[in-house]
Amino acid sequence: MPCTRGTSDLGWLLILTVFFVAVFSSFNNSFVDGTQKTQSNSIPPQEVNTWRSVLVGTKAMLTCRPVPLETLIGITWKIIFRDNTSCTKAYREDKNATMETNCTDKRITWASRANQNFSLHIDPVAITHDGYYMCKMATSNGNFRHGYHLQVLVLPRDYHAFN
Template identity: 55%
Template structure:
C-alpha cells in the first residue's frame, strides 16, 4: 500500500484482479469512479497536552458507505493511513505504530478518530476521506496542542526582577506594571515548547512593588513582588521598631505624670 494513501483509496484497483462479487458491487464501483469530490470546510482544534482528542468524520448515512480512510499527517513524522472497508468489514493500517491513535469505537458504527493522552508531537493535520455510493467526501482537522507554562518570579534585591514562563506552547506573552527597562529572551525546545524570560530593572526607589502579567491561551496569570533592596527592608523594620519603643516610652512617661498629679491633689 502506498503511504500516500492512493492504494488505500483505490478501491477499484484492488478489485480489478478479481471478479466482482455481485453486479450491485460493480455498479457501486463504476459510480464511485465517476463521482465528484466534495471537500468539507477544515477546522482548527486546540487541545491541552495529556488530554484526549476526538476528530469526527464527515457525517453521512452509514448504509451508503463503501470505504473510509483517515490520513494522519503529523509535522515531523511519517504519515499514518488507517482504512476501513464496509464490504469486508475490515480495517488496515499503514505506518501506524502509535497505539494512542485509534478508531474511537467500531468503524462500522462510528468513523471518529481519537488520540489518547495528546503529546506535542501530535501537532499536524488529520483528514478523513469517505467513499460512498454518492461520491467522495473529505473533512480535515488542524490540531494544535497547548501546553500551559510554568511561571516563576524572582527579585535580586537591587531593583531587578525576573519573570519566566517556561516550557509553554505556544510562547507566552509577558508585560509589566509599572514599565521598566526590560530585556526578553525566547528559547525554543525540541518538543516545540518555548521558555520566555523577561528581566526588568527600575531606577531609583519610587516603585515599591511591580507586577508581571503572563498571557497564554491556557490561561493568564499575574505575579507581584516588592522592589525594595533587602537592606532597606531591614532598615524600615528597624525604624518601625524604634518608633514603637519611643511611643511606648512616651506613654510610660505620660502615665507617671498622670499618676503623680492624682497623688499630689489628694
Template identity: 50%
Template sequence: MVCPWRTSDLWLLLILTVFLVAVNTSLTVLMGTKAVLCCHPIPLTNVVLITWEIIPRDRPICKISYKGGTNEITKNNCTDERITWASRPDVNPGLQIHPVALSHDGYYRCQMAASNGNFDHGYRLQVSVCPEVTLSPVKNRTAVCKAVAGKPAAQVSWAPVGDCVTEQEHWDNGTVTVWSTCRWPDSNVSAVTCSVSHLCGNKSLSQNLLPG
C-alpha cells in the same frame, strides 16, 4: 466527546448527487487530554471506504482504512498506539487521540468514499501546553517572572508597571519560555504582581521586592 451520527438527521443527503464535499477545521487541544476527530456526518450504509490520513509535524504519514461490507481494517505506517478508532468504524468512524502529546501536532483528514460521493473532513490540530509560572525577586528592586515551556508563547504583564524587558527562548519541541525582568526605582513600590495570560488560563503571582 462522541461524534454525532444519527441517520434520521441526514436523510436529505440521500437525494443529493455529490462529487466531493470538503471541510477543514482548526482545532487546539490541551496536552494530556483526549481528542476525538469526527468524519463527515453521512449515513454509513452508503460508505464503501473510510480512510484517516494522519500527517504529523515531524513523523511519516500514517493511514488507517476501513472497508464497508467486508469490515476490513488496514494500517499503513501507523505505530502510535495513542491514536485509535473512537468506536467501531462501522458504527462511528471518528479518530481518538488519548492522551494528546506534542508529537500529535499536524493535519488529520477523514476521507469517505460513498455511493453518493466523496466526503472529506480535515483537522489542523495544534497542541497547547500550559507553561510553568514563577516569580522571583532579585536585588536592586528587581523581579523576574517566567512562563516556562508553554505553547503557544504566554503573555506577561505587571502591576504596577515598571521598567521591563521581556525575552523569549524557543525550544525544539515547539514550546516557548518567556521571561520578563522588571525594576521599580520608586521606593514607594514594595510589592508587585506578575500576570501570565495563556490559552490554558490566566495566573497571577505576587511578591515583595528586595531592598536595593
C-alpha cells in the same frame, strides 16, 4: 482643465474596494468557530477544513461527516504529523476490514466498524500529535473530506503559580 485620468482611477479604486469588501465579508460570514457552514438550501461541501487547538494531556476526538451507513463504501484517515512519519488508517465496508500503514502510536485509536461513528480518538494528546488529520469518506452519494489542522498547546511552566 479637468483631470479625467485621476477621476477614472478613483472610480476603479472605488469599484475594486466595494468588490473586495463584498467578497471578504461573504467569505468571513461562511465560517463560524473555525468551521465552514453552508446555507440550508445549498449542497453540503465535499471538503471542509477545521482548525483545532488542544492542550497536552487532554483527550481529542476528531469526527468525520456523518453519513448513512448503508451508503458507506470506505473511509480513510490520513495523518500527517508535523515532526514524524505519516500514518494511514482505512476501512472497507464490503470486506468489513481495516488496514493501517505506519501507525505505531497506540494513543490514537479509531472506531472502525459499521456500528461505530468513525471518529478518531487521541488520549492523551502529546506534542507529537501536532499535524494534519484528513478523513476521506467514499459513499454511494459521493466522496467527502474533513480535515483537521490540529495544534497542540502546552501551558507555560509557571501557569499554575498564577492561578
